[in-house]
Amino acid sequence: MRVRPYMPSKSIAVIVVAAGQGERAGNTATSLPKQYRPVAGIPMLARTIMTFLELPQISTVLTVIHPDHAKHYADLGLDDPRLEAPAIGGATRQASAMAGLQTLAKSPPDLVLIHDAARPFVEPSLVNAVIDQLAVHEACLPALPVTDTIKRSDGQLVLATEDRKTIFAAQTPQGFRFPAIFAAHRRASENPHQFTDDAEIAEWAGLRVAVTPGSSRNIKITLPEDFDRANNVIETAMQMETRIGTGFDVHQFERGDSVWLAGIEVPHDRKLKGHSDADVALHALTDAIYGALGEGDIGTHFPPAMSNGVGLPPTYSCAMPLI
Numbered sequence: 001m002r003v004r005p006y007m008p009s010k011s012i013a014v015i016v017v018a019a020g021q022g023e024r025a026g027n028t029a030t031s032l033p034k035q036y037r038p039v040a041g042i043p044m045l046a047r048t049i050m051t052f053l054e055l056p057q058i059s060t061v062l063t064v065i066h067p068d069h070a071k072h073y074a075d076l077g078l079d080d081p082r083l084e085a086p087a088i089g090g091a092t093r094q095a096s097a098m099a100g101l102q103t104l105a106k107s108p109p110d111l112v113l114i115h116d117a118a119r120p121f122v123e124p125s126l127v128n129a130v131i132d133q134l135a136v137h138e139a140c141l142p143a144l145p146v147t148d149t150i151k152r153s154d155g156q157l158v159l160a161t162e163d164r165k166t167i168f169a170a171q172t173p174q175g176f177r178f179p180a181i182f183a184a185h186r187r188a189s190e191n192p193h194q195f196t197d198d199a200e201i202a203e204w205a206g207l208r209v210a211v212t213p214g215s216s217r218n219i220k221i222t223l224p225e226d227f228d229r230a231n232n233v234i235e236t237a238m239q240m241e242t243r244i245g246t247g248f249d250v251h252q253f254e255r256g257d258s259v260w261l262a263g264i265e266v267p268h269d270r271k272l273k274g275h276s277d278a279d280v281a282l283h284a285l286t287d288a289i290y291g292a293l294g295e296g297d298i299g300t301h302f303p304p305a306m307s308n309g310v311g312l313p314p315t316y317s318c319a320m321p322l323i
Contacts, residue, residue: 013060013109014052015100018117019089035117036072040234047120064089064100115173118221129212130175139202142214143168171214245291249283
């Protein structure tokens, strides 16, 4: 059994970076920016934000938006006491993350998670894994091992083949102790180099960044075809629904030498009276399966009359939960 590390009660804020224009997603003058486009009927940004609002350990959720997207954001209709008014982002992702950190610094949390709006399928278990690592590390990011062979090139010729055992694909949310990442971001804002993610800033500032396993489900929606992939994720999840069926079976005892229960003959001075073997356990299970399928009960499919001339055993309604 996995035991979560002890961590005294900490305030945890989430910054959702959503200030981009999403040009690679095929935006046009008449289309919504990608973070406001629907994924299976729900705007992607709303899905992302609601994922964190469903986690009781999260104290605050702050979204950083583009200055031209205030109406798009308001149209999401999100309402939660932990959801702060959006901050206005900058010209780069780095500047937008910094804007979020500066907003939170007015009432600083203990920990902060910085997440891409374009990752709407982050799982609670992954979020908790990142938070757990912050009990012993200043920073943490989820990452997936790279399975493809990785080549380094000058654009025309291969220069080298990288050791994929040491290469991982970084994901978000990336977690940090708030004072450490805020100080690192402030220093990085004075550096002309543009950092690709917050973990790179932490590395550059000398923070030790832990790695926790990412999730293949935690996809980033970047290109137009990624929306089809995202919709498939939702459709697949909806197909794998859980159903429960119940029923009951009743038979009288009569003279006999055994009782059949779940296909096992149990010696007894009585037997159960019925048109078939009167196995109440198997009949209950069968009826529960029919109930889960929404197909009536076994009496519907095998009525007692079927035992006359066709050799098919009839059954009765049963009651046994199927989970």
